[in-house]
Amino acid sequence: MEESEDVPKDFVKLKCEKLSVDEVSEMVVSPYCGAVSLFIGTTRNNFEGKKVIHLEYEAYTSMAEAEIKKICRNVRQKWPSVKHIAVHHRLGVVPITEASVIIAVSSPHRAESLEAVMYCINTLKASVPIWKKEIYEDEYSWKENKECFWANSEK
Amino acid sequence: QVSVLYFARSAELAGLRCETLSVPQEITSLQLWEEIVKVHPRLAVIRDQVIFAVRQEYVLLGDQLLVLQPGDEVAIIPPISGG
Numbered sequence: 001m002e003e004s005e006d007v008p009k010d011f012v013k014l015k016c017e018k019l020s021v022d023e024v025s026e027m028v029v030s031p032y033c034g035a036v037s038l039f040i041g042t043t044r045n046n047f048e049g050k051k052v053i054h055l056e057y058e059a060y061t062s063m064a065e066a067e068i069k070k071i072c073r074n075v076r077q078k079w080p081s082v083k084h085i086a087v088h089h090r091l092g093v094v095p096i097t098e099a100s101v102i103i104a105v106s107s108p109h110r111a112e113s114l115e116a117v118m119y120c121i122n123t124l125k126a127s128v129p130i131w132k133k134e135i136y137e138d139e140y141s142w143k144e145n146k147e148c149f150w151a152n153s154e155k
Numbered sequence: 156q157v158s159v160l161y162f163a164r165s166a167e168l169a170g171l172r173c174e175t176l177s178v179p180q181e182i183t184s185l186q187l188w189e190e191i192v193k194v195h196p197r198l199a200v201i202r203d204q205v206i207f208a209v210r211q212e213y214v215l216l217g218d219q220l221l222v223l224q225p226g227d228e229v230a231i232i233p234p235i236s237g238g
Contacts, residue, residue: 057237060230063208089237101238124237125238127235128235128237129208129230129235129237130236131235131237133163142233144235145235145238148234148236150205
C-alpha cells in the first residue's frame with residue numbers, strides 16, 4: 001500500500017462547465033473506504049407555479065472556496081474517520097435538470113459519509129457566498145436560502 | 156482606500172461589481188454602509204437584508220468597530236442561495 005493513499009484530501013472547485021458525477025465520486029474513492037456518499041443538487045423546472053427557464057449562479061469566488069474549505073475542516077473534526085471530501089459547484093447558467101452542486105465524501109463505514117454529506121450541503125446553504133437567480137418566462141428572482149442567518153424577514 | 160465588491164442584487168442596484176472607496180480607517184459597520192449608500196442611494200432598499208464580508212469574514216451591519224487597512228476587500232453580501 002502506498003503512503004500517499006493515506007492522506008485525506010479536500011477537492012473544492014467552482015466552475016462554469018457541466019459537473020460530472022463520475023469525476024467527483026472517483027476523486028474520493030479510496031481502498032481504505034467502504035463507503036462513498038453523494039449529494040447532487042439539480043435544477044427544478046418550477047417555483048410557485050412559475051416555469052423556470054434556467055438558473056444562473058454567481059459567487060464571491062475566493063471567499064466561497066475558503067468557506068467550503070472551512071466546512072471540510074469542520075467535517076473532519078466531527079467525523080474523524082472521513083477520508084476524502086469533494087465539493088464541486090457550478091457557476092453561470094445551469095439548465096433544468098443539470099447539477100448545480102455535487103458533494104462526495106468517503107469513509108470506511110457508511111454512517112460517517114452519509115452524515116457528513118448532509119452536513120456539507122446544509123452548511124453550504126447557510127454560509128457560502130454563492131447566489132442563484134431563477135429565470136422565469138418574463139421575469140427573474142434572486143433566491144434566498146432559508147438557512148441564511150441574516151435574511152430574516154421578521155427583522 | 157478599500158475595494159468594495161458588489162454581488163447579486165446589490166450589484167444590480169449599484170450598477171457595478173467593484174470600485175475603490177475612501178473611508179476612515181476606524182469606522183463602524185453601520186457607518187461604512189452609510190458611506191456606501193451615499194455613493195449608491197439605490198442600495199438603501201436592501202439595507203435590512205445584507206451583511207458585509209470584511210477581509211472575507213462576515214460582519215453584521217451595526218456597532219461593530221472595523222479597523223480597515225488600505226486595499227482591504229469589503230463585500231456587500233445579499234442573502235445567499237448556493238447549493
